[in-house]
Amino acid sequence: MSATAITPAEFGYIKGLVRERSAIVLDEGKEYLVSSRLAPIARQEGVASVGELVNRLRSRPGSTLHHAVVEAMTTNETSFFRDPAVFDGLRKEILPDLIRSRAATRHLDIWSAAASTGQEAYSLVMMMKEHFPELAGWRTPIVATDLNEQVLAKARAGRYTQFEVNRGLPAPLMSRWFSRAGAEWQLDREILNAVQLRPLNLIGTARYPQADLILLRNVLIYFDTETKRQILSRVREALRPGGYLLLGASESPLLLQSGFERADIGRGGCFRAV
Amino acid sequence: MHALVVDDSRVMRRVVGRIVSTLGFDVLEAGNGREALEQVAAHGDAIWVALVDWNMPEMDGLEFVRRVRAVPGNEDLLVMMVTAQTGAEEMRAALDAGADEYLMKPFNEEHLRAKLALLGVEAA
Numbered sequence: 001m002s003a004t005a006i007t008p009a010e011f012g013y014i015k016g017l018v019r020e021r022s023a024i025v026l027d028e029g030k031e032y033l034v035s036s037r038l039a040p041i042a043r044q045e046g047v048a049s050v051g052e053l054v055n056r057l058r059s060r061p062g063s064t065l066h067h068a069v070v071e072a073m074t075t076n077e078t079s080f081f082r083d084p085a086v087f088d089g090l091r092k093e094i095l096p097d098l099i100r101s102r103a104a105t106r107h108l109d110i111w112s113a114a115a116s117t118g119q120e121a122y123s124l125v126m127m128m129k130e131h132f133p134e135l136a137g138w139r140t141p142i143v144a145t146d147l148n149e150q151v152l153a154k155a156r157a158g159r160y161t162q163f164e165v166n167r168g169l170p171a172p173l174m175s176r177w178f179s180r181a182g183a184e185w186q187l188d189r190e191i192l193n194a195v196q197l198r199p200l201n202l203i204g205t206a207r208y209p210q211a212d213l214i215l216l217r218n219v220l221i222y223f224d225t226e227t228k229r230q231i232l233s234r235v236r237e238a239l240r241p242g243g244y245l246l247l248g249a250s251e252s253p254l255l256l257q258s259g260f261e262r263a264d265i266g267r268g269g270c271f272r273a274v
Numbered sequence: 275m276h277a278l279v280v281d282d283s284r285v286m287r288r289v290v291g292r293i294v295s296t297l298g299f300d301v302l303e304a305g306n307g308r309e310a311l312e313q314v315a316a317h318g319d320a321i322w323v324a325l326v327d328w329n330m331p332e333m334d335g336l337e338f339v340r341r342v343r344a345v346p347g348n349e350d351l352l353v354m355m356v357t358a359q360t361g362a363e364e365m366r367a368a369l370d371a372g373a374d375e376y377l378m379k380p381f382n383e384e385h386l387r388a389k390l391a392l393l394g395v396e397a398a
Contacts, residue, residue: 084391162360162378168388171376175366 006035010054014038017057017066018073026073027163037072041065078116080169081123086217086246089266090124091131094244098212099132101242106138111211111238113202114219115144118155118195119164122187124215125194126173143209145200152197158187202231208238217269218248225256232257239273246270276320278302280310280335281327281356290325290356293386297395299323307333307341314342314351321351323393326373328357328364336371343372352393356381 006014014034015026026034035050042053045065057066081087102108112121121144128135146152165174165185178185200206202219214235220228232253239245245253245260247269253260260271277299279290284305291301302317304310307330314321324342328335335355342348354375355368365376377389 079388081392163385166378166381166385166389168392170392171365171373172369174376175362175369178362180362 006031006050006054010034010051013054013058014069014073018070034073038069041068041072078119079164079167080119081127082120082168083217083249083267084168085266086269087123087127089270090246091127093265094213094246094263094270095128095132098242098244099134102138102212108135108138108140108213109209109211109240110140110142110213111209111215112142112144112195113200113208113214113216113235115146115152115155115197116148117151117160117164118144118158118197119160120144120215120217121155121195122158122191123169125191126177129191130173140194142195143198143211144195145198145209147199147201149199152199155195155197156192158189158192159184160187161185203227208234210238210240212240212243213246214239214243215246217246218251220247220251229256236260236273241273243273244270245273275322276300276302276317278304278310278313278317278321278324280304280307280324280330280338282306282330283327286327286356290386293383294323294325294390297387297390306330307335307338310338311341314345314348318347319350323352323354323390323395325354325356325377328355328359328368336368339368339371339373354389354393356386 011031011034018026038050038053042050045053045056047053047056057063057069098108110124112124115121121142124142128140144155159181161184165178174185177188177191179188216235220231223231235245236257236259244263247253249267249269251269253271254262259273261274263270263272275298277294279287279294279301281287281290282305287303291303295301299322302313302321304313310324310326314324326335326338335357339353342351342353353373354377355373356377356379358379360378368376375389375393377385
């Protein structure tokens with residue numbers, strides 16, 4: 001058996017672990033995903049195969065290795081309106097504040113970093129159209145970037161499976177902005193056109209887009225401290241004064257980078273540029 | 275607080291009922307729209323959300339939504355269709371009739387939890 005092949009029992013174990021820790025369900029047929037995501041961890045752990053990695057997990061319940069495996073399996077996981085508390089915070093506090101502070105220029109730049117297949121950026125567009133009709137006369141470009149060209153191609157197409165639209169997309173918005181396309185659902189061109197999709201590697205040399213609101217949720221956790229520091233420094237340069245940075249609920253820039261203050265919005269992970 | 279699970283399949287009632295009970299609800303069941311209306315009449319405001327299949331004998335889910343919304347006092351009852359009807363027209367019809375959310379079968383536990391979160395229910 002090759003180093004990355006995985007047996008049904010091993011797949012079942014990982015599936016159970018990921019489900020238990022994250023509520024994310026790995027359907028049958030995702031064996032390749034488990035293999036490809038866990039192979040680097042197996043190498044890092046110094047074991048010869050993904051199967052041996054699973055043996056190690058089984059023999060050491062509750063270890064930090066379990067956490068690393070769950071994180072590896074949940075990278076790129078995205079859904080429409082992921083974490084409703086964040087979108088509540090955007091709707092009730094962040095966007096109203098930015099609309100007030102940017103009223104003179106009527107210009108609001110938004111950057112969805114690590115955008116994956118686009119659901120975060122498109123959720124924002126739908127929310128803005130639904131709740132902020134006053135923005136119709138503004139320039140509100142939304143830039144969505146990801147390292148991975150394949151996920152960007154999917155985002156560009158705007159076509160989602162039933163599985164993807166079942167996850168957290170409010171039915172009234174789905175009814176308004178999606179149409180059936182065979183077994184899938186097609187997002188309306190008006191929403192797609194509001195987002196500019198671009199490849200960008202956060203640890204590459206390309207300039208970060210300037211923005212008033214930056215969403216970088218659940219991304220920094222995958223980097224070491226020095227890389228986090230470098231990314232946050234560049235994020236701070238890209239974020240205009242008074243702008244907002246949204247990280248994952250458990251993430252913070254405060255110990256690594258000056259120029260941010262905590263904004264007490266949602267369940268944490270929200271910071272303002274000062 | 276109660277969640278009313280309406281489905282003519284006992285298996286589906288059990289599956290949905292198990293998930294909502296983990297969120298802290300006491301589960302009531304009905305096998306069709308008519309029985310569901312009886313449950314709403316009997317329990318009133320104690321039912322916070324009804325999770326309703328579409329295709330059922332005697333009275334289907336869409337008719338249940340229309341009728342339950344026609345009764346004064348039921349405005350606050352949250353209604354989520356949980357159905358194998360996956361067309362855009364059906365979804366629109368259910369929302370127009372007064373459904374608050376719409377979950378397409380097949381679904382998994384995470385989908386149901388995410389939809390309930392949209393209605394304001396968070397896992398305990």
